Amino acid sequence: MKKLFAxxxxxxxxxxxxxxxxxxxxxxxxAVDADGAAYFTLDNYRRFFEASTxxxxxxxxxxxxxxxxxxxxxxxSTAICFVLGYPAAYIMAGKGFSDKSFLxxxxxxxxxxxxxxRTYAWLTILEQNGVLxxxxxxxxxxxxxxxxxxAAVVLGMVYNFLPFMILPIYTSLRKTDRSLIxxxxxxxxxxxxxxxxxxxxxxxxxVVSGVTMVFMPGVTTFxxxxxxxGGQYILIGNLIEQQFLKVGDWRFGSAxxxxxxxxxxxxMGIFARxxxxxxxxx
Amino acid sequence: xxxxxxxLGLVAALFAFTGCGSDTLNVFNWGDYIDEEVLGIFTxxxxxxxxxxxxxxxxxxxxxxxxxxxxxxxxxxxxYMINKMIKEDMLxxxxxxxxxxxxxxxxxxxxxxxxxxxxxxxPYMWGTLGILYNTAMVDEAVDSWDILWNAKYENRIFMxxxxxxxxxxxxxxxxxxxxxxxxxxxxxxxxxxxxxxxIIRAYVGDAVKDSMIGGEGALSLVFSGDAVFCIExxxxxxxxxxxxxxxxxxxxxxxxxxxxxxxxxxxxxxxxCDPDIALKNTEYIGYSTVNMTAFENLPQEVxxxxxxxxxxESLGNSEVFLDIGDYIGEYDKAWTEVLASE
Numbered sequence: 001m002k003k004l005f006a007x008x009x010x011x012x013x014x015x016x017x018x019x020x021x022x023x024x025x026x027x028x029x030x031a032v033d034a035d036g037a038a039y040f041t042l043d044n045y046r047r048f049f050e051a052s053t054x055x056x057x058x059x060x061x062x063x064x065x066x067x068x069x070x071x072x073x074x075x076x077s078t079a080i081c082f083v084l085g086y087p088a089a090y091i092m093a094g095k096g097f098s099d100k101s102f103l104x105x106x107x108x109x110x111x112x113x114x115x116x117x118r119t120y121a122w123l124t125i126l127e128q129n130g131v132l133x134x135x136x137x138x139x140x141x142x143x144x145x146x147x148x149x150x151a152a153v154v155l156g157m158v159y160n161f162l163p164f165m166i167l168p169i170y171t172s173l174r175k176t177d178r179s180l181i182x183x184x185x186x187x188x189x190x191x192x193x194x195x196x197x198x199x200x201x202x203x204x205x206x207v208v209s210g211v212t213m214v215f216m217p218g219v220t221t222f223x224x225x226x227x228x229x230g231g232q233y234i235l236i237g238n239l240i241e242q243q244f245l246k247v248g249d250w251r252f253g254s255a256x257x258x259x260x261x262x263x264x265x266x267x268m269g270i271f272a273r274x275x276x277x278x279x280x281x282x
Numbered sequence: 283x284x285x286x287x288x289x290l291g292l293v294a295a296l297f298a299f300t301g302c303g304s305d306t307l308n309v310f311n312w313g314d315y316i317d318e319e320v321l322g323i324f325t326x327x328x329x330x331x332x333x334x335x336x337x338x339x340x341x342x343x344x345x346x347x348x349x350x351x352x353x354x355x356x357x358x359x360x361x362y363m364i365n366k367m368i369k370e371d372m373l374x375x376x377x378x379x380x381x382x383x384x385x386x387x388x389x390x391x392x393x394x395x396x397x398x399x400x401x402x403x404x405p406y407m408w409g410t411l412g413i414l415y416n417t418a419m420v421d422e423a424v425d426s427w428d429i430l431w432n433a434k435y436e437n438r439i440f441m442x443x444x445x446x447x448x449x450x451x452x453x454x455x456x457x458x459x460x461x462x463x464x465x466x467x468x469x470x471x472x473x474x475x476x477x478x479x480x481i482i483r484a485y486v487g488d489a490v491k492d493s494m495i496g497g498e499g500a501l502s503l504v505f506s507g508d509a510v511f512c513i514e515x516x517x518x519x520x521x522x523x524x525x526x527x528x529x530x531x532x533x534x535x536x537x538x539x540x541x542x543x544x545x546x547x548x549x550x551x552x553x554x555c556d557p558d559i560a561l562k563n564t565e566y567i568g569y570s571t572v573n574m575t576a577f578e579n580l581p582q583e584v585x586x587x588x589x590x591x592x593x594x595e596s597l598g599n600s601e602v603f604l605d606i607g608d609y610i611g612e613y614d615k616a617w618t619e620v621l622a623s624e
Contacts (some may be wrong), residue, residue: 052615052619062615062618062619062622063618065622066618066622069622123489127496127498128498129496129497129498145437148484226443227489229484230483230484230485230486231485231621232479232482232484232621234618234621234622238621239618242614242618243614244345245339245341245342246341246444246445246614247341247610247611247614248341248344248345248348248610249614252611
């Protein structure tokens with residue numbers, strides 16, 4: 001009987017995840033000859049890594065450099081989310097904070113709004129004559145001009161993905177056994193030591209899932225870089241979008257998607273390894 | 283066996299919700315590209331319900347239709363996309379007997395190069411691509427694409443995110459055709475665009491309208507129809523089609539192959555060609571109508587406005603986009619290099 005409840009999920013997974021993934025893989029590995037017959041080839045992948053001028057250094061190659069930029073911006077966003085998110089989660093999970101459900105609610109409210117709308121709102125805020133600059137002008141502070149720069153792209157990512165960092169960390173901090181902290185205190189550990197030796201190591205699973213949940217959408221996003229980057233900071237997500245929606249080259253688009261999937265699998269492998277590292281209590 | 287049945291049942295249930303009603307016409311149009319009031323009038327007159335949906339780019343629409351996943355009955359593609367869809371046998375030939383109102387469409391807009399026999403499409407709107415500029419920030423004459431490369435306007439120039447539109451100023455500045463398939467010409471245009479990139483504020487889509495109206499930019503590449511709208515909102519703005527020539531574009535109404543509602547679709551197209559309806563649409567959208575009867579009913583000052591109604595004779599060097607087939611991949615590569623350049 002229990003199994004019965006798994007069927008909708010199995011159906012869902014096979015229709016919307018497994019089949020599309022196989023299709024992407026198929027498209028990425030094939031090309032069509034003059035008669036319209038498909039044949040196996042690695043050309044779509046080769047194109048991604050190929051030099052546009054002879055002797056071009058690998059990292060400067062057009063698509064490789066776009067990929068590196070995506071990883072870089074996603075890493076920066078993840079780091080900022082961590083720096084902002086950990087203390088927030090820590091405070092919320094803390095004993096002294098009684099109104100945690102309200103604070104949690106405040107973090108979740110923006111997510112009730114459509115992601116696209118939230119990002120559009122930043123356009124109006126960051127414009128040269130926008131809300132932010134009017135405010136700054138009113139206070140006599142020099143204007144900021146960050147719209148259509150990579151700072152705006154990072155800001156958009158941090159804003160949109162911050163809850164994904166806070167929630168898992170909050171959950172794992174909440175689950176921490178209080179008696180362990182008390183034991184450390186009884187044994188003479190000061191606040192910093194309690195945190196660095198007990199609280200933080202025990203929250204690592206939360207940190208790892210937070211980092212994964214911010215890094216992955218960060219590295220694949222194309223809407224944020226389109227809207228807030230003004231099209232000038234193309235990321236790997238934009239490359240894929242361009243192939244499917246503008247050029248109609250599904251094979252190359254699929255190859256880029258597969259490369260992106262491999263990239264994410266590798267980074268997940270790295271994160272998972274951090275997760276498994278034994279917590280030293282010595 | 284029972285398990286299989288359950289899985290199949292669930293799959294069937296899933297698909298049961300995707301079907302469409304029989305008396306509904308599925309219309310797929312650009313965003314904000316019809317006075318939606320006329321849809322109600324159409325339903326009132328004919329009893330046919332309209333399911334109205336939007337797309338943002340020709341390619342997005344094409345991808346949906348090509349993969350047959352969606353059942354649309356009426357589409358509004360642009361010239362080159364119609365050209366491509368005809369080549370790929372994706373469109374129904376229209377029965378002009380059912381579209382008598384086509385008589386109102388100006389002769390100069392019929393049987394154009396993208397649909398030479400006028401069998402597949404009925405024109406809807408037309409316009410050009412030019413430079414919208416803010417006269418409070420630009421005091422020199424704007425008559426050439428060169429000004430989009432003028433470093434004086436650094437960080438105050440907007441270009442389009444769509445590659446063929448943004449390539450147009452570069453091709454025309456170099457004296458090439460906007461339909462070129464010569465890799466040396468594309469390369470030269472690419473280098474020109476890379477040279478321009480440091481002074482560009484952003485490559486955007488519809489957002490250019492808000493930015494220009496709000497005084498965020500001095501110069502921008504825009505379609506004439508959007509220029510009409512922006513100038514209405516901000517009288518400081520003006521529009522010019524550069525002397526080197528530009529792109530003249532047409533959006534037309536077509537019916538995709540395999541529709542179950544061809545008759546209803548033709549009735550809808552005929553309805554759109556009705557002068558009163560065409561007038562409503564052109565007044566709402568601000569784009570230039572192809573309907574001459576509707577044009578004559580517009581206020582005289584609109585008829586005389588060269589932004590709304592560019593003089594065809596002044597567009598001598600301008601061209602219509604044609605489908606360039608797989609060669610679009612070369613454009614894409616060049617365009618990616620432009621956007622990824624520092």
